[in-house]
Amino acid sequence: MRFNYGKAVSVAAVLGMLAVFAYIALEDPAHGEMWGGSYGENEVSITTTTSATLNGNPMTEDTGFVMARGSSYTFQVEVSNNDMNDDIDTVVATLPSAFSINGGTPDVETESGENTDWNAEIVGSMIRFVAVSDFPGVNQTGGGFYYDISSKYDDALDYTQSAQFTITVAAPETSTIGAMTLKVSDSKTEKGGAEYTESYPVLSIGVGDVFQYITVKGADVSVSFREYTPIGGGGTRAPGDAFLSYVLLKETAEERTYVVLGEDVEIVVESLGGVDTVYDLTIVKH
Structure with a gap:
């Protein structure tokens, strides 16, 4: 009986690739046309806090954020991703134009301690954090199927990953009220287009204001x-x-x-x- 070594290697390689893609599909389902493009309900969470208090009580999203006129406040924004189909590669915080953003720092941690590189850009009352690396999935057979084999190896927040972003905000010298908006998105690779937004009241008040x-x-x-x-x-x-x-x-x-x-x-x-x-x-x- 003759044994065709070349054919055996080819078959083994194909079976191996199929096994890898099957594993990826089960462990981290595909991005792209079939599954990606929007976050699932309750699969993305944003928690915004500050060390400042209101009448001695912590301020949260449930109270809104009341700031003294002309003062500076630091906000911590915790972002978590539990969507297996879309990562988070962009986080944007926007305040009313009367407020100004004086700084921002990404604090991203991973299991390996690596792949935590995010850039921050401030434009007026808006700050944008963007993951530096966001690997695309593998396009199989030229079709619309993408597999996120880069999960937890690039800088973007993949399934089960979270990060904290610190934002320093200065309240205006005048009394005003508006909304702080936090938006996260999958904007850089794969199908993209997934977005999730939350907003909370922010106030700048002075003595005698009600x-x-x-x-x-x-x-x-x-x-x-x-x-x-x-x-x-x-x-x-x-x-x-x-x-x-x-x-x-x-x-x-x-x-x-x-x-x-x-x-x-x-x-x-x-x-x-x-x-x-x-x-x-x-x-x-x-």
Whole structure:
């Protein structure tokens, strides 16, 4: 019996490649046309904290971030990726234009202690962190199948990886309110296009300023805020003018909480669809 050594090697090589791709597909499913392109629900998490407190209590995403006018604050942004189909190679923090970003540092750790290189770019009130290396997957047979064999070997955050980004922010000398937005994305390789965004209120306040947490509990209602003008005048705006100094803090199907900067505010709650609706209104002033 003759044994064709060349054929045996070729078959073994093919079987070996198939085994490798099968393993990769099971351990870290494919990027690309079939699976990649968007993060799954609850597969990306962002946690933003600061060492500063509000009346002695920690400030979190659930309270918004209240800053003293003209002061500097340091924020820690923890980003975790539990999406097996898309990595995180870009993290962008944006604040209202009145605020300024004075610095930012990526603190990325891996199991090996290597592959932790990220660049930071500051443009006005925006800072962008970008992974230096983000290896593309292997294109099999020229089709739309990609396998992330670079998992945990490049600088991007692959499945189960997390990182902390430190951002230094200066509040303006004037009182203002707006939203801090955090966006993470898979923008550099593979199919790309996956994005996830969170936002939180940020305030710059001074002595004598008042801000309020206003919570409306009830389905099928709309909420708006108007400038309150006492009878006989005294206000700087016309009665009924829209009041714009507020930001949505959190929302569920049954409840919405707003942070409002200012005290002379009329809260207008209206039923949707012409149906009377029962609702609860809670106001907490600071």
